[in-house]
Amino acid sequence: MNDGTTGEPRPDGSLSIEEPLDDGSDFILARAQTNASPQSPQTARFTLGYLASGLRKIVTQTQSASLSSPSHQPVSLMDDQDDSAENIDWQFWGSIVNSYDEVARRQPRLLTKKLMQGIPDAVRGTVWMLMCKAKNEDMENTYRALLTRDSSHEKAIMRDLDRTFPTHKHFADKGGPGQESLLHVIKAYSVWDTEVGYCQGIAFITGPLLLNMPDEEAFCVLVKLMNDYNFRELYTPNMIGLQLRLFQFERLLKDLFPAISKHFDTHDIKANMYASQWFMTVFAYRFPLEIVFRIMDMIFAQGLESIFRFAFALLKKNQDQILQLNDMQSLLDFLKAGLFDPYVDNVDALMQDAAAIKISKSKFDKLAVEHVEELRKNNPDLLSGDALRAENRRLAAALRKAEESYETLNREHIQLVKEHIEMRTLKERAAQKVEEHEITVEGLKSVLISERREAEEQVKEEMDRLAQKNYKLTMKNEELQDTVDRFEGIVLAQNARLKELEAVVNTLRGN
Template identity: 35%
Template sequence: MAAERYVDGGLQRHVSGQQEGDASVPLVEVPAARRSLSPSIEEKWTRRPHCREEPDHCSSDVAASPEPLDMLSYLFPTLRPQAFFPPDLHSLCDYAHGFSEPKKIHKGRGSAASLEEQRRPRQDGEDSASSGGTAAACVDRKLLSAYMSQLRQLEQWRFLCVDGEEMKEKKKHVLKQKVRAGVPDCLRGVVWQLLAGVQKMKQEAGYEPDMYFKLVTSKIWTEDSLTNLGPIIARDINRTFPKHILFRDMHQKGQQALFNVLKAYAIFNPDVGYCQGMGFLSGILLMYMNEEDAFYMLVCLLHKHNMQGLFTPGLPTLEKYFFQFQRLLQKHMPRLSVHLRNEGVEPSMYLSSWMMTLFSYNFSFDCVVKIWDVFLNDGEKMLFRTALAILQIKQEDLFTASFEAILEALKLTPSQLDANVLLETALNVKVHNSTLRELEEEYFEEKKMQALDQSGNVADPDE
């Protein structure tokens, strides 16, 4: 059964074999007006289910929505269905502005009552049957208040979605505050692309409009250098968010989109090709945007945000991250750093999966999206802040743990973290871009000295 719903203000399509009587995931039939929408728009703005039950990674369970779609029509009978789609953000914001102070609320289709009348306590002698209408009105007011709050929040984000790159430069401090306060879930796909600078990258690089289509349908894939990647990618996508409804079924739309994105990137950048970990990045992106946008977003992450070295042979960027993190750990938590070193626990033993997947593996979804929000605006310093925050939250337990217990704790901790606590702790960790640059210079200087020492030990045969 296919149905759509709104969660956190965002449209979500839920397709599953779940029984209709299951109250934990109420499914709402799509009205005829909704079905008439263009399939391309519906596909482009398909949303991801929220994770609640299974913390290892995304669950197939969907948080129950208190605002079914027919209630939206009930509360806003004049609202066009398209107004909740991000492509029609202007209409949505204009509509929200007009309803900033609602004076009436519908008790039923075709009737209305003032809020004051609904708030008036029932007098003795009034028909007791009216209590049901009063209770319904209370529920309606709560729903209306929730929708108004979401609409006002969307209106506040209009400055970014409308002005884009120009507003990013003019009001960086305002954008920084809003990102840290939380990006509306129904706009994350749009906002992430703006924060990452995808459109600017495409213009500067001069990519052809149909480049993604050409890559996906390219015959280069059959060449010997790439033909072996197909089975490897197919094997790995079965392990990518296997409990998430979008990717859990083999050979279905979600897995096919993920395969296409990874295949296109392998052809686009043969020097990197495909590496484990890229599937998690692409999977997160596909939960918020169509596969073409996800591809360009992946290109932007790996190139503009200097993450390409996380997946090239030798993993040079990852090695640099280990060095930088070790120095930062010594600075911020010297006692814990000494204890971990004495127990033989190195950053490479726990930091790899965090960095290569941008914390999308084994973390709750709330943690993942909040980290990504800030990372795309602040840059790689957010990755180090988050990693240090995890150790800071668990440091008391780690102090008394041995080697095996430390690794087990660091493996289980991500799924147990509260997203708000993690974000607040991470933002309080002082890591600056200038510090990372200094550590990067120190890392390369040390690598240079090691290379000189090794070459000095080799005698010149001409001497």
């Protein structure tokens, strides 16, 4: 259970198993660790090299299709968005398209950060499908079969088409390809899920899907949103899921923004008067679609609970103005329209402000239990029949997630044990190597000392030999010097004798 604490990320953005996640990454990690569904055929189109080329649009507006060929291709969303390689990390998004589960398991924080910055238009539909594991050829075939069947809700659906995104060019033309796609997907779902049937809010979450993927894939993703992301309970006839979310919303509002909560109480403003549309349409009834896409990026990443963060970010941003409005009608008008204005031109600020709202999963679970207890006490009939089945489905889904989490943790525990054993083995081997190296070093030291001693003795012997030789040479030199001196004395004596003889000779000649 996530208690709101955080762990330190590694340099690559990944986390160790023991580190809790509080930024919504836990939802990504949990879904990535379930069995992956087959990738969309679109995946093959989004190779790394293809994305890096800076292709801005891979989806084009299509012509209307007949019932025998119901699928429409997605249309481009924002013609002025710059999807150039210099602004978008195509290498990262290429790895997401090709190996989403691997990236989600290894780098959930990095993925969450990139999702907060926005999925590029060119791959948004593909990434949404990968995140919710919606690719299913059998379900796509089921969708085509459902289109051949009648729906008791068809007239109501057609009546609402003109009121769903009336200003968006793709849905504005009556009977145009956009309205036709919307009709097909919603009608098919109404036949598929007869308990829910049709509610106008479904059109507001279907429209953004159709702008990012073909009809049959949009249907598959819609089914996933309804079942795996718990949107379905917002649209059941008794709307028990919506009641739960509004109960949680009012309690959290009181805890997080008591001044606003008290102000609403003073003017008898209840959450169902303004927040119902937020949950049922993911703000699409008011926000520009490019902002709705960013909100849905985070819903696919973090679940339906992310709507709470966006709602509270809106209230926090407008708190001063809200507290200045002092009548019910002005407050309701502002909450339904003016509340959104500060973020219309700054969607990145909305993402950051929403991320700053911290609500733990345990808090949501605790409030859900309190809501059920309150219903059981005050309105037991509401918990019978459909409501109980809905609650059972929710609890069963929670149980499945808990079991999946347990299996995942068990696998991770086994892996950690294996890694621990491997590390111990490596440590023992390293210690043995160190010991061997120490023995080798000691041996080398002994050899070095021995060789040094031998060298010193050899040097000493050589010095003694040279000293002795030098002594002998010195003595011999002295002897030679004595001999030279003696011969010089003899020469001098001979010279003197010669001079004497010359003098005698000269004397004799003179006589």
